[in-house]
Amino acid sequence: MERVLKLEKMLNGIGAAPGIAIGRAIWWKQIQPVVTEETVQDIAAETAKLAAAIETATAQITELKELTAQKMGEAEAAIFDAHLTFLIDPAYTGEMKNRIESKNKNASWACKQVTTEMHTMLASLDDEYMQARADDIRDVGNRLLLILAGETPFDPKQLQAGQVVIAEELTPSDTAQFPTGLAGMVTQRGSKTAHAAIMARTLGIPAVLGLGEAIDQIENEQTVIIDGNQGQVIVNPTPAKQQEVAVEIQEQQKRQQQALETASEDAKTEDGKRIQVFANIGSPADVETALANQAEGIGLFRTEFLYLENTNWPTEEEQYEAYKQVLQAFGDKPVVIRTLDIGGDKELPYAKLPKEENPFLGHRALRFCLDEPEIFRTQLSALLRASVHGNLWIMLPMVENPAEIRAAKALLDECREALAAKQVAYAEDIPVGIMIEIPAAAIHADVLAKEVDFMSIGTNDLAQYTLAADRGNEKVAHLYDAAHPAVLKLVQMTAKAADKAGILVGMCGELAGDLALTETLVGLGLHELSMSATAIPEAKQSIRKTVTDDASKLAEAVLQLEDGEQVRDYLQSK
């Protein structure tokens, strides 16, 4: 046997989906067929070859589209419509045929040339939407070339449960074919918002993306440890390290399993105060995980996926279907759907939003929607129509003053009237609430509370605005911690204002799922916590161990500390 000294190597990337896993690496590589220029005699045979390849590609993409629609929902599947359109486009496949006929060239050569030209053309346009189509055309072109070469694309059936997929980049065509039970994903390119990241979070497996050139150090069949919390990949871990991680994973699973056994019961504190534990979801595909983890409702349904994964403004029908799907799945349980929160770091290519000097303090979320009533009305109508299928609550993001709430409600009333005129049914008394994420809204919560049925604190933005620190900026990231006492004071102010007004108050930011803070959050007076589904069972356990009086005292003590680090140290020492 070959004796090679294999060294443990640590590679750093971006932790894009949480969790720790260990498994064998498998490279997901699309074969790039070698294309040679040939002069052909039998032109009819060559064009027939092209036509057959187009037909096969159409069948493959249609199947992928259906598969994606089933697994991820219609909105995610829409991306394949663009692929199908290209296959019948005279400037694309039509031009390939031209090249064969006018230049006596082989089909593969014509395909490669035209694809390259179209890719260059689209990528050069000063427009993000068009640039995204450039990737689509390359995807379609590669598929045609593989079919023409008689090759089959990397067969996803080779993938097995327990493996870690290593790839340069993962496209929707790739992830749609993943089997269940994969251990994790690692990619060369990509960020937290990349398609692969969303997919990994949906599947509940860890992902480390954006490894860069370092990814080349991973070879097929090597053992890798992937830590999605820290954004680290360990290649060839020593037996001791493997043992250590295996124990950690086992403990993690055991804890989760134990918590899951009691998760179906409501979470009440020792002295009997009920705290509702909801799930945050990003698309109808997340419903299954939320239900499996016994979410008592949805505390935040982000609707951006409908907009971000679409190539244009989603129609009322598309939105209605997505909302209906989630509402039906949850029956009587509340589903809080947040209206469009675009702008800030979430760009929408087709919206052509002008660049802003300071996007986080700019024209985003509700501010944008109130200025684009047509876009907003489409969403509100879809929500109203879907409301008959379950227990819908509507939540407005980035509210700063009562006038904004009234303006949104006026639009909602207009939509109600329009639907009533068309005799379309909608639920009466849909609760309308707001997100508290601007410090002014927290400070002024007593005034805002008069206009709404519930409030939910979005800690990610609230912390960044309160602390004036961008956690994505490594020079100031250490200043960002949602557990900072100043942020927690705003949480307490909001909770007190809600209690005085007799309305529900919850939290749907990342802090809500931070198990170290659960008791403190109960002590600050929150009624509901909404988090990523997998954190729910353990959060319920923490709540059951809490006594409200002690929690209030703990919260008061925490509010006196200096910063987030002190808060975390203090809570750990308790």
Add this chain to the structure above:
Amino acid sequence: MVEKTVTIKNPTGLHARPASLFIQKANGFPSTIHIIREDKEVDAKSLLGLMSLAVKQNDQITIRAEGKDAEQAVESLANFIEDLED
């Protein structure tokens, strides 16, 4: 041969959804239809062709058709462009 020149009024120009709808409309006519912007001419039934023109607000384009229903085609497509709002 029938042709008509129109100005794009909507702020986002002729891309994304407007472009897809335009293509669908154009494909409904058997006539051969072309779009001309400045010195570039593309097939009006090709989404990629239309995208490559990168038609923006206030641009002028000429719709040219040849065939049995050329007149209706030009009329209908010109109206579509003039009615674009978003």
